[in-house]
Amino acid sequence: MVSDTLRQRILNTVRAIPAGRVSSYGRVASRAGIPRGGRVTAAALRDATPAVPWHRVLRADGRIAFDADHPLHGEQVSRLRAEGVVVHNGRVNLNRYAWQPDAADDLLLPPDDT
């Protein structure tokens, strides 16, 4: 596991992601003080998954971090859809759902470019 300090920051950041929005490992890591520590975020989540909305954390390209055949893949997709996030083929349109602390969580969604 990562140090308590980083783990705290990481989990804290993940918890700050509002429902219906998503972020990426890199973004979370960056906010936690680790510019390229995507793996650290992954480690922290893996270790402290219980009460954290881990499903709102995706890879930088918007894809689910797990392989399609991994059990948690479907789990994550289900949870995201339950919050209104559209998932196409294991992918999420970050242009629409990427969490931006500055933006209100109830603003109109930008156009979908798929």
Place this chain on the structure above:
DNA sequence: GGGGTGACAATTC
């Protein structure tokens, strides 16, 4: 101490 791994990412070719 050294090398490999991991729910990853940015850079480069």
Place this chain on the structure above:
DNA sequence: GGAATTGCCACCC
């Protein structure tokens, strides 16, 4: 678009 490299932090041989 893809592959290879390097960075990040902790863990395990």
